Amino acid sequence: MKTISGLLLVVFIQALFFQTALAQEQEAALVPLPSLDDFTKGEDGWGFGLGLGVEYESAYEGSDEFGFEVQPAGAAQWRRGDDIFYWAGEALGWRGLRADTWLFDAAVAFDEGREESDSDDGRLDGLGDTDEGIEVVLQARRAFNADWRYWLDGRVVTGENGNLGIFGVGRRFGERKDGSGSEIGLVAVFHDSERANRDFGINALQSAASGLNETDLSGGFRSIGVNYSYRNYISENWQIFGEALYEHYGSDVADSPITRNNYEAEVGVGFIYVF
Template structure:
């Protein structure tokens, strides 16, 4: 994993140089952060279409890894300091307030876990976990005028439970057009409904799977670090990437569903901005 991360970082570094050399237009995103995509250039519509490939765990707590390809991009409409967007299975709105507060809300569909997600049969007898609609609320606060340092808080709540994420980040070698590197760290909390959806084993699941019956309490879930990257190749093409490492708390690590006390993923993709 370390070798792969180094190779991707090397490729990203080369593309950073190419992007700076070939860019012919300076775009003006809502906030200059690589983790916040903005396909607009001032007021009006913005469209992005591309593909992302991720190497990630097969399910929460798994030690099985797989490649997955997903569409990337979205449709956005900007007016002043507001962007309305549709990306994947989510629609939402984000706004910039007094140049230092970024608020975002969205509603999307969260897919559940299936027994077939484990090719090694480690989910056999557990059935499918719940899927459902979730509402995301997020706030970021800039500690400096250029958003080089910021605080971040997110809460996702819905039919499958509630997840809270609280952290901080810094933008490294970032440009005004929203390109560069971003590094963040966060702690995550969940309620008992979400905890048991992902890591619990009910009495019926114990009978069907043979795994010990497990009830996971609400509270601390994990601590993680993430790296985001975005850059333009010429005027319209973007390259982006993300790497994530998450260390689980003891309650999650002790679950019979959890095969590792951590999980990690890395992804890279391209988007054509119309």
């Protein structure tokens, strides 16, 4: 009798572990990186996340003014196997996993530009508003192995207002495959002359209106930065997320009269409900 009871107990425990492992497998994110949200819970079909975040950040690129900003968070996603199509705020795109260690991402996004009113201290008076525009973002990430503990990243942002190139390396912390945990990345950013002057240049008309020295920048190295991302489930449907960014400008950008600080920084935290 004891033998039968013991056998039943072993079978029950094995079944329990099997169901737990199956549930974890079903809830595996497309890529287990906290910086890439996945609301599909490992299943084909629709996934939705909706929430709010609060950021404390630079008023504009190179600003010495900081403030709080509340922003919506989340996305609508549709998954089929190793592909996710998504709409997240001002971006519409596709993300796909290949061979377990390659991630490709393509998106069309809206660039809001910069407004004179972004500076409460009048630092941008006379410079006018920079142009808004549509951008295409192409990204490829290569993990060193299938658990995505370490990875390399390359990204190109091209659009009506110039081009950016972003290259980085990152490390993921935590053991779960559902996208929770944290990660840290180190990136180098490059821009062409059109993008550099859109963000930090001052033409003759702007110089006359603002009193700032005329400034013309060439393309090349823009900045080096570090970013940290955190994401965790506090219940079955609620996520908490956080991020921190520090970007240190190269000498050409730092010397622009627009650049009051030689860095940009932000810290944010928020909550998302996953349907």
